[in-house]
Amino acid sequence: MTETAIRIENLTRDFETVRAVDGLSLDVPTGIIFGFLGPNGAGKTTTINLLLGLLEPTSGRAEVLGFDTRTQADEVRTRTGALLEHSGVYEQLTAEDNLEFYGRIWRMPAAERQARIKELLTHMGVWERRKERVGTWSKGMKQKLALARAMLHRPPLVFLDEPTAGLDVVAAAAVRDDLEALAAREGVTVFLTTHNMAEAERLCAQVAVIREGRLVALGHPDKLRARAGGPRVEIIGRGFNERALQLLRARPEVVAAEVQNQHLEIDLREGTDTAPLVGLMVSEGVQVEEVRRGKASLEEVFLTLMQEEK
Amino acid sequence: MKDDILTVIWKERKGLFRVRGRRAQALLAMFSPVLLAIYFPLQEGAGWVESPLSLLLAFVAPLILVGMSIPDSFAGERERHTLPTLLASRLSDRAILFGKIITSVAFGWGVTLVLLLIGLVTVNVAHWDGHILFYKPSILLADLAFSFLVAMLTAAAGVLFSLRAATAQEAQQTLMAVLLIPPMILQFVLFAILSSESGEARFREVLATLSFEQVILVIVAVLLVLDVVLLMVALARFKRARLILD
Numbered sequence: 249m250t251e252t253a254i255r256i257e258n259l260t261r262d263f264e265t266v267r268a269v270d271g272l273s274l275d276v277p278t279g280i281i282f283g284f285l286g287p288n289g290a291g292k293t294t295t296i297n298l299l300l301g302l303l304e305p306t307s308g309r310a311e312v313l314g315f316d317t318r319t320q321a322d323e324v325r326t327r328t329g330a331l332l333e334h335s336g337v338y339e340q341l342t343a344e345d346n347l348e349f350y351g352r353i354w355r356m357p358a359a360e361r362q363a364r365i366k367e368l369l370t371h372m373g374v375w376e377r378r379k380e381r382v383g384t385w386s387k388g389m390k391q392k393l394a395l396a397r398a399m400l401h402r403p404p405l406v407f408l409d410e411p412t413a414g415l416d417v418v419a420a421a422a423v424r425d426d427l428e429a430l431a432a433r434e435g436v437t438v439f440l441t442t443h444n445m446a447e448a449e450r451l452c453a454q455v456a457v458i459r460e461g462r463l464v465a466l467g468h469p470d471k472l473r474a475r476a477g478g479p480r481v482e483i484i485g486r487g488f489n490e491r492a493l494q495l496l497r498a499r500p501e502v503v504a505a506e507v508q509n510q511h512l513e514i515d516l517r518e519g520t521d522t523a524p525l526v527g528l529m530v531s532e533g534v535q536v537e538e539v540r541r542g543k544a545s546l547e548e549v550f551l552t553l554m555q556e557e558k
Numbered sequence: 559m560k561d562d563i564l565t566v567i568w569k570e571r572k573g574l575f576r577v578r579g580r581r582a583q584a585l586l587a588m589f590s591p592v593l594l595a596i597y598f599p600l601q602e603g604a605g606w607v608e609s610p611l612s613l614l615l616a617f618v619a620p621l622i623l624v625g626m627s628i629p630d631s632f633a634g635e636r637e638r639h640t641l642p643t644l645l646a647s648r649l650s651d652r653a654i655l656f657g658k659i660i661t662s663v664a665f666g667w668g669v670t671l672v673l674l675l676i677g678l679v680t681v682n683v684a685h686w687d688g689h690i691l692f693y694k695p696s697i698l699l700a701d702l703a704f705s706f707l708v709a710m711l712t713a714a715a716g717v718l719f720s721l722r723a724a725t726a727q728e729a730q731q732t733l734m735a736v737l738l739i740p741p742m743i744l745q746f747v748l749f750a751i752l753s754s755e756s757g758e759a760r761f762r763e764v765l766a767t768l769s770f771e772q773v774i775l776v777i778v779a780v781l782l783v784l785d786v787v788l789l790m791v792a793l794a795r796f797k798r799a800r801l802i803l804d
Contacts, residue, residue, distance in 0.1 A: 263803075300646050302802045326648040336643025340573045349572075352565040353647050394643075407646075 253278045253405050253437040254299060258308035261294055261461075268294040270461035271308065276454070278404075281431055281438040283452030283469075285445070285550060291461035292441040293333055296407050299439070300325060313405055326354075329398035329406040335390045336397075339383035343374060343393050346382060347400055354401035368396040372426055388419025392426060399430055405437045412444060420444075424451065445547035455546070457553050464553050472549045481522045483512040483529060484538040492532035496525065562649050566657020567664075570631060574665060587626050588669075591619040595673040599681035606681045607693045610770065612674060616701040619673050620709035621737060624666035628716030629729035631658045636801075637725050645798050655796045659713045659789075666709040674701055700774045707781035712737060714788035721795055 254276035261269040269291045276282045286292050297303040299312050301321020309316065315323040337346050344365060351361035369375040372392045382390060391411060398406045411427065412420035428451055431438050442448055448455050449469050457465040457472070465472055488507045496505045496514065502525070503515040512534075514525065526539055594615045599606040606612060635641045644654065674693075682691050693701065716733050723729035751757040 297802055302642075302645055302798050304799060322648065322650070325646060328646075330643065330646040332642045332646060334639035334642070336640045338569070338573060338640055339638065341569075345569075345572055349565070349569045350647065352568065353562070353649055355561065397643075 251278050252276065252311075253313060254282075254439065255311040256295075256299075256308075257310070259295070259298060259305050259310050260307045261291075261298055261303060262306045268461050269298065269305075272458065272461065272463055273308075274456050274463060274466055276437065276439060278437050279435055280453035281428075281440055281451045283448035283455035284439060284441045284458070285443075285448055285455055286441075286458040287443075287554065289460075290458045292458065293409055294461075295458075296330075296332070296409055296439070296441065300328065300330060300407065327403055327405065329401065329403040331391075331394045331398045331406070331408045331411050333409050335387075335394035337382050337390050337393050339381065339390075341382060342379050343369065343382055343385075344378040346393060347397055350397050350400055356401060364400060364402075368399065371430070372396055386419065388415050388422060391415060391419070391423050395423060395426055395430070399434065399436070402434060403436065405439065408438060408440045410441055410443065412442070412447060420447075427451065445545065445550055449546040457550060459554060465549075469546050473546065479516045479518065479520060480542050481514045481516060481525065482540040482542065483514070483526065483534075483536055484510060484540075485512070485529070485534050485536040486510060487534045488512055488529075489532065489534070492529055492534055495528060495532065499525070499528075501525075559650065559653055562653035563657045563660065566649065566654055567661050570658055570661035574627060574661070584626055587622050591615065591622060591670075591673055592676075594618060595677045596680050599677045600684050603681060603685040604691055606677060607691050607697065610697060610700070610774075612677060612693065612697060612701050613704055615673055615677065616670060616705035617708055617741075619670040620663075620666040620705050621712050621734075623669050624662050624709045624712040625716065625730060625733050625737065627665055628658070628662040628713050629720050629723065629726045629733060631662060632717055632720030633723045633729040634726035636720075641801060645801060651796055651798055652793070655717065655792065659710075659717065659792075662713050662716070663706070663709045666712070667706050670705040670709070671702075674705075696771055696774070700778075703778050704774070704781070707778060707785055710785045711781060711788065714785060714792050717792040717796065718788065721801070 252275045254274075256272050256274050259269055259272040260267065272291075272295065284292055284295065294303065298305055299310055299317055301317045301324050304318055309318065311317070312324045313327050315321075315327075317324055338349070341349070347365045347368070348361065351365065356364065365378075366375060369378050372395070374389060374392060377385075377389075382393060385393070395408070395411060398408065408427070412423050415423060424447060427438070427440075430436070431451075438451075440448075440452065452469060454467065455465075455469055455472065456463055488510070493505055493507065493512075496502055501517050501520040503517060505512060505514045507513075512529070516522070522539065522541060526536060530536055598611055598615075602609070602611060635644065678691070678693065685691070692698075712733070715737060716729065719733045719736070720726075720729040723732060748761075751761050
């Protein structure tokens with residue numbers, strides 16, 4: 249297998265007057281969960297459709313598992329799994345029949361198909377309910393089944409389009425756990441689109457952020473957090489006063505300092521030692537109860553990137 | 559390709575009329591073909607197997623049955639958001655198209671043959687005169703060919719309407735309306751011709767020059783051409799990119 253699962257070069261797709269994907273270029277390494285983040289209408293689903301060869305690009309090209317998506321789309325679809333915008337499960341069929349159908353599509357031998365269906369449904373905790381019609385299931389269970397379907401034929405790459413969207417917290421966490429465990433166990437490359445930054449932060453080894461079809465950031469979540477802001481320190485206490493804040497803001501290593509509800513948040517430059525700052529606060533009469541160091545969350549990074557683009 | 563078509567048939571067969579509300583709708587729609595298969599044999603006796611009356615059943619039954627199942631198979635799949643996932647699989651466009659059409663045609667044609675058999679049993683039970691009544695060979699052949707071609711025509715037209723319709727119900731209604739228009743126009747034309755004495759005389763004159771077999775052959779030929787044309791159009795239009803964009 250190549251080391252790059254997906255290679256996208258200057259990919260563009262227009263729909264009449266709208267440019268859904270605009271000169272997108274990126275590489276997705278093999279064997280990782282790759283987060284593809286962006287607001288609604290950013291072009292995430294269109295990109296998946298382009299990568300699966302379901303749509304032709306207006307210009308540019310993409311290779312998935314070494315196959316050109318324009319000329320070898322059948323090869324791409326043969327080797328990938330997908331959980332698209334909707335779960336796509338047949339509600340009139342049983343869970344077992346849903347997987348049986350896709351197992352037949354992927355020409356899995358009967359014995360292997362049955363063993364794999366049992367393995368996946370057991371892993372998802374729904375084996376006992378395999379004979380039930382899926383229409384009677386909750387949305388979270390349907391999503392689990394759809395995830396099992398995407399993984400059924402052991403594809404080296406799966407596309408997951410917002411797999412936890414619309415699920416309650418418990419169901420979303422369950423789907424996330426299943427995804428994380430399956431991806432780790434089977435060594436599959438996952439191309440995951442999501443709105444959920446905590447999800448991306450937890451699952452993804454690399455993320456790309458797009459807006460209006462254009463790539464605005466790419467890298468490890470930590471790298472992106474660093475880009476959006478340097479280190480940060482939070483001081484919890486009492487007695488924050490104007491003079492202490494003025495002294496603090498005057499220091500060259502401090503980028504910004506704000507007090508809210510007995511919390512002083514200080515944005516710092518890289519490599520800053522926080523101890524002198526805490527000492528300064530104490531010397532100015534602040535009663536310090538707790539000091540926390542941290543970085544911006546991926547959500548803050550995302551919002552910053554969206555603002556920058558505007 | 560054959561294995562893929564069989565896979566689609568497997569799924570279609572499993573899901574046929576299992577969508578909520580569709581089974582009741584199908585049973586209701588079956589009412590008139592079943593009535594035709596029982597009422598006419600009871601009324602007509604031997605006339606049912608010797609006259610072209612059974613052709614009416616061979617037209618109505620596949621039209622209704624395939625007209626019910628094919629929109630559900632295509633537009634219904636899109637309505638229930640299962641189509642994109644199917645299109646993202648390794649199945650070819652043709653395997654999906656043929657698998658669905660074959661299932662619907664087999665269902666519509668198969669049930670029509672059963673109804674023709676019911677008609678035969680009914681006429682033998684109700685009008686038993688010591689020997690078994692059976693369809694005249696020319697009538698039987700016409701029934702078989704006619705019902706198959708009507709099923710194919712309905713299926714191919716159903717695919718085309720389903721591609722444009724937002725829901726299965728919309729596709730079903732449009733399909734039925736469009737397929738019933740030609741027989742209605744034909745009825746009006748015949749009525750107009752037969753309403754004048756000269757027209758009726760001319761019509762009888764033309765009919766006298768044609769045998770029953772010739773008339774059936776002409777109808778079968780027309781249906782065959784229509785089937786092939788509509789299937790070709792359906793093949794050309796059933797493309798992944800178009801379906802995803804729709």
